[in-house]
Amino acid sequence: MGRLWMADRFQIHLITDRKSANGAGPVSVARAALRAGVDWVQIRDKAGPARDIFDAAKGIIPDARRAGAGVLVNDRLDVAMASGADGVHLAGKSLPPETARALLGEAPLLGISVHGLGEAREAVEAGVDYVTFGHVYPTSSKPGLPPRGVVELAEIVESVDVPVLAVGGIDAGNVCEVLRT
Known part of the structure; x- marks a missing residue:
């Protein structure tokens, strides 16, 4: 996958979550999800x-390879490296991106969750390959927290030179608004 992972088109990323997977x-x-055509897990x-x-990870990676999709491990650098995943996604309060990059090397993907423009710029300076911004819309995974919205998403997209993934409450009714950013 390398750093050529993001094409000039939208991609669908599945984030697995035991709580919302109904067992x-x-x-x-x-x-x-891979059979349905997701690009990343x-x-x-x-x-x-x-x-x-x-x-x-070891169970998903072979299926992802056959589907031409990538696999990231959330916030577990050790597991990402040991499993042969394509990279790691850091939580906002995880390892510093510089430390993760030093351990990973240059080839695996390194991404991080951000919640504003300042965090996005810092992450890019620290060497991440992409940032995930959100939550854009109300979502059950962030009850009681106001969504960040597409205006702030657009500001980040225009201000950093890495791909920006949007997350949180995105569905068929609002995805076009997200894609316009």
Whole structure:
């Protein structure tokens, strides 16, 4: 995948989450999404042990390769490296991106969640390949927190020279508004 992972088109990224998968495991959810054509699978399990996340990655990676999709591990640099994933996605309060890049090397993808323009600029200066911004719309994963909105998303997209992924509450009714940013 390398750094040529982001084409000049929109992409769909699945973020696995045990809480919202209605009891389905990340491997079965990812396989269904890969059959439907997702471009990337991000394995996220904030409370899971490293072994479970590793096993999920090892179960998903072969299917992703066959589908021409990539795999990222959320916030577990060790698991991303050990499993052969395409990269790691850092949470906002995770390892500093510079430290993660030094450990990863140049080839694997490195992304991070940001919640504003300042954080996005700092992340780009620190060497990330992409940023994820959100939540753009109201979402059940962030109850009680106001959404950031497409105006702030557009500001970040225009201000940084790496791909910006939008997350949070995006659905068929608002995806076109996101794509216009």
